[in-house]
Structure formats: C-alpha cells, structure tokens
Amino acid sequence: MDEAFVSAGNDARAQARAEGLVREYQTKLARYLRRMVGDADVALDLTQEVFLSAYRMLRADPQRQLTGGWLYRAATNGAISFLRRKKILRMLPLERELDRGDWRVDERTAASVDLQTALGRLPPEQSAALLLTSYAGYSSYEAAQLLGTTSDAVRQRVCRAMRALRTVMKEGMER
Amino acid sequence: MTTGVDCTRAEILAGTLALGEASESDRDAYRRHLAGCPRCLVNLGGEREIERVMAVVAEARNAERWEPRLRAPAQNPPAQWRRAWSWAAALAAVAILSFAGQRLAEQRHGGSAGAGHALVVVHNVVTLPSARDERSIAAIGTQSAPKAEQRAESLAMTPAGSANRDVMPIGGDAAIVPHPPVTAYAQDADGTTAIEVMVDQYGRPLKCTIAESSGSPVLDESVCRAAMRVRYTPRRVDGHAVMGTYRDAFTFRSNPGN
Incomplete structure (x- = not known):
C-alpha cells in the first residue's frame, strides 16, 4: 500500500479521534485549568496545548488509547510547569483576575471567590489533588495514579487544601 | 500520643x-x-x-458556567502565527484604548464642543414615582416607603421601615462601586438598575439578580459585579445570623448637567 495513502488515513483517523476528545473534555479541562492557574486566557492556551499533544500522539500511533485520565495528567503537568515558570502570577491579587472578565457574573459567588483565593495560596500539587478529586470526580486512588503519588498523599493534600479554604472563609467572616 | x-x-x-x-x-x-x-x-x-x-x-x-469552544487540534495555526496575531491584536487594542482615553479626557475637561457626555453613577437615586416607577421603588424597597400592599409583596423577607436595611454592605452603601465599561460611555447609556443580592448567614453574597433593568446590560452587569464583590453584615433574627436580601438601586446618568 502506498505510504502517503496510509499516512493520510492515519491523519484523518487521528483528527476524528482528537475531535471526539475535544468535544467530550474541552469544558471540563478548561474549567479545571482555570481553577489551577486562575486565568481564563492561560487556561484556554493550556487546554489547547493538551489537545494538540493528544492529536500529535494519535497521529503518530493511531492505535493508542487516550483516556480522560491522560488528558488530566497532561493538563496538570502543563499547569504545574506554567505556575513554576510564572510564580509571579500567584502574587497578583485575585481581584484583578476576576476583574478581567475571566469569571462571569453568575459564576462569581462567594464560594467561588473563596475557593480561588485558597487555591492561589496553595502549592500547585495540593490544588491539583483537591481539584482532581472534588472537581473532576476522581477517587483518591485514581488521582494518585494521575499525579504519580500515593492515595494517602492525595488525601493529605486534600486536607491541607481544605485548611487553606477554611482560613479564607474565616477571614471573610471577620472582615 | x-x-x-x-x-x-x-x-x-x-x-x-x-x-x-x-x-x-x-x-x-x-x-x-x-x-x-x-x-x-x-x-x-x-x-x-x-x-x-x-x-x-x-x-x-x-456555579461554573464557562463553556469555551476550542478549535479542533489540526486546525490550530502554528504557534508563531498565533504569536504574531497576538501582537497585532495587542497593538490594535492599545491604539483603540489610547483613542478612547483621549476622548474621555476631552469629555471630562469639556474640551470638545458638542461632546459633553460624561457618564456618572449617582448612588441610591430613586426617581419620583410615575406609574412605572412605583413598581421599581417597591422592588427597591429601601430608599422610600412604598405603599402597604406593595410592601407586603416586595419586602416579604424584611421588616418594614428603617429595619429594611438589616442586610448592609460592610462599609455602607458606598462600598458598592460599579465600574461600567468604556462601551457604556460610547453607547451613552442611562437608567436605573435595581438589584437584589441574596446574602448568606456569613455575610457572603450568594446571588445577584436584577430587579429592575436600566435597559443597558453592561450597566446592569457592572452593578451586579460590584455587589458580588463586597461582604455584608448578615440579617439577624433573635440574635442569630440568617440569610437575607439586600436591595439597592443605582441611577446612571449621562449628561448630569441636564
């Protein structure tokens, strides 16, 4: 069989499968990443990067099974490297992020603001543990597989994330 | 241990x-x-x-409502194109903003003849009750005494009289400062936005609804944004903090001199 013909067929299949992944996961991943980095534009860029990697991987190996877990792992790694590179972003006050129109009016509940403030104070690994379990719906075991750690470590990170959120809630009540 | x-x-x-x-x-x-x-x-x-x-x-x-729509991965332009577009868009935005800033500065200083439109926010202004406005005042319910039958309907959650203000922003009414976007100036927007903010027992705003629209969605949104950003003193019943509703109105006037 002609090599170019095979390659074109692979491309079409990869594209179709990547489109399926985009349809199913784009909203979930973008919301997860927006919470991780606190910025909608950056979240969109990172989401796009995740799907691009998935597409390249499928084009190279059409038989490869890419699950939601793979996408979340890639998204988490992307967010963590972004936050490490741009530590200064964590020092920006939250209100400025919210003022930029990243969050719609009806999303801007006190709970949402409290959660984002708490996430902004946490190391990215703890944010990821809380969001993968409570936001994305993975169990501590599954989240541990995605983060390359143990279930107990995930539970401990969730506990610490919860403590940060409690502190933010208390501060809100005292203001 | x-x-x-x-x-x-x-x-x-x-x-x-x-x-x-x-x-x-x-x-x-x-x-x-x-x-x-x-x-x-x-x-x-x-x-x-x-x-x-x-x-x-x-x-x-x-509360998440964000539903971005991405392009299919294969349709993405190369990264260097995207960067070029980003730069072009940023330059265009700077040009537009500097032009808008100049226009605003001119308007504030009364510089250009015939362009005397400056949008100001007049806090807590309630217009005199015409047939239409009676309804809006009843919905606002905090700045004037509505008729008894209207109060029963619109203020069911709060007692009558001055005790209506049992849910208050921390820092007073002036703590809510709407910042309408520049587009509102360009559209010469005008009107009164009445809001109702549901406040939980911890004083956190849960939900903001537009009780009376100014007719301009950007003005309405700017009021709700501002109201959701502040903390409130919760309503108290028998010494216990409970959920309550804060009602307020904001009048925007372009041409305040008229």
Missing part, C-alpha cells in the same frame, strides 16, 4: 472524610484522635466542619 493515630495520620483521615471515602472505623479513629488532640480539632475541624468546607467546593463547582 495516646489516641491511636498520630497527627499526620489524622490529616490523611480528614482527607478521606472530605472525599467521602471513609469507613466507619476511619471515622471512629478520627473522632478518637480529635478527642485527645485539641490542636487537630482546631486545625482540621470535626466531621461537620469538613462537610461545610467541602460544600463550599461543591457550590463553587456548581
């Missing part, structure tokens, strides 16, 4: 409880540890406290 588990294990148990993965023996171990460790009781909180905190996470998750 005489409580069976150490504090690190207690953290793990708290996480297990938070994720709804705890067995009955996990719960017992956690309770026993808290009973003998006041520091963990303060730092980690009891089971109810964990539930309360996780409810906030769930509430934030349920």
Whole structure:
C-alpha cells in the first residue's frame, strides 16, 4: 500500500479521534485549568496545548488509547510547569483576575471567590489533588495514579487544601 | 500520643472524610484522635466542619458556567502565527484604548464642543414615582416607603421601615462601586438598575439578580459585579445570623448637567 495513502488515513483517523476528545473534555479541562492557574486566557492556551499533544500522539500511533485520565495528567503537568515558570502570577491579587472578565457574573459567588483565593495560596500539587478529586470526580486512588503519588498523599493534600479554604472563609467572616 | 493515630495520620483521615471515602472505623479513629488532640480539632475541624468546607467546593463547582469552544487540534495555526496575531491584536487594542482615553479626557475637561457626555453613577437615586416607577421603588424597597400592599409583596423577607436595611454592605452603601465599561460611555447609556443580592448567614453574597433593568446590560452587569464583590453584615433574627436580601438601586446618568 502506498505510504502517503496510509499516512493520510492515519491523519484523518487521528483528527476524528482528537475531535471526539475535544468535544467530550474541552469544558471540563478548561474549567479545571482555570481553577489551577486562575486565568481564563492561560487556561484556554493550556487546554489547547493538551489537545494538540493528544492529536500529535494519535497521529503518530493511531492505535493508542487516550483516556480522560491522560488528558488530566497532561493538563496538570502543563499547569504545574506554567505556575513554576510564572510564580509571579500567584502574587497578583485575585481581584484583578476576576476583574478581567475571566469569571462571569453568575459564576462569581462567594464560594467561588473563596475557593480561588485558597487555591492561589496553595502549592500547585495540593490544588491539583483537591481539584482532581472534588472537581473532576476522581477517587483518591485514581488521582494518585494521575499525579504519580500515593492515595494517602492525595488525601493529605486534600486536607491541607481544605485548611487553606477554611482560613479564607474565616477571614471573610471577620472582615 | 495516646489516641491511636498520630497527627499526620489524622490529616490523611480528614482527607478521606472530605472525599467521602471513609469507613466507619476511619471515622471512629478520627473522632478518637480529635478527642485527645485539641490542636487537630482546631486545625482540621470535626466531621461537620469538613462537610461545610467541602460544600463550599461543591457550590463553587456548581456555579461554573464557562463553556469555551476550542478549535479542533489540526486546525490550530502554528504557534508563531498565533504569536504574531497576538501582537497585532495587542497593538490594535492599545491604539483603540489610547483613542478612547483621549476622548474621555476631552469629555471630562469639556474640551470638545458638542461632546459633553460624561457618564456618572449617582448612588441610591430613586426617581419620583410615575406609574412605572412605583413598581421599581417597591422592588427597591429601601430608599422610600412604598405603599402597604406593595410592601407586603416586595419586602416579604424584611421588616418594614428603617429595619429594611438589616442586610448592609460592610462599609455602607458606598462600598458598592460599579465600574461600567468604556462601551457604556460610547453607547451613552442611562437608567436605573435595581438589584437584589441574596446574602448568606456569613455575610457572603450568594446571588445577584436584577430587579429592575436600566435597559443597558453592561450597566446592569457592572452593578451586579460590584455587589458580588463586597461582604455584608448578615440579617439577624433573635440574635442569630440568617440569610437575607439586600436591595439597592443605582441611577446612571449621562449628561448630569441636564
């Protein structure tokens, strides 16, 4: 069989499968990443990067099974490297992020603001543990597989994330 | 430690409880540890406290409405094109903003003849009751005394008279400062926006609804944004903080001199 013909067929299949992944996961991943980095534009860029990697991987190996877990792992790694590179972003006050129109009016509940403030104070690994379990719906075991750690470590990170959120809630009540 | 588990294990148990993965023996171990460790009781909180905190996470998750639409991966332009477009867009935005800024500065200084439109926010202004406005005042319910039958309908959650203001922004009415976008100036927007903000027992705004629209969605949105950004003193019933509703109105006038 002609090599170019095979390659074109692979491309079409990869594209179709990547489109399926985009349809199913784009909203979930973008919301997860927006919470991780606190910025909608950056979240969109990172989401796009995740799907691009998935597409390249499928084009190279059409038989490869890419699950939601793979996408979340890639998204988490992307967010963590972004936050490490741009530590200064964590020092920006939250209100400025919210003022930029990243969050719609009806999303801007006190709970949402409290959660984002708490996430902004946490190391990215703890944010990821809380969001993968409570936001994305993975169990501590599954989240541990995605983060390359143990279930107990995930539970401990969730506990610490919860403590940060409690502190933010208390501060809100005292203001 | 005489409580069976150490504090690190207690953290793990708290996480297990938070994720709804705890067995009955996990719960017992956690309770026993808290009973003998006041520091963990303060730092980690009891089971109810964990539930309360996780409810906030769930509430934030349920409030998410963002649904971005990405292009299919193969349709993405190369990164260098995207960067070039970003630069072009940024330059265009700077040009537009500097032009808009100049126009605004001219308007504020009364510089250009015939361009005397400056949008100001007049806080808590309620227009005189025409047939239409009676309804809006009843909905606002805080700045004037509406008729008794209207009050019964519109102020069901609050007592009459000055006690209507039992839910107040911390810092007073002036704490809510809407910032309408520049487009509102360009559209010469005008009108009164009346809002109702649902405030929980902790003084946090839960939801902002437009009771009366100014007719301009950008003005309405700017008021709700501002109202959701402040904290409130919660309503109190018999000394207990309960949920309440804060009502307020903002009048925007372009041409304040007229």
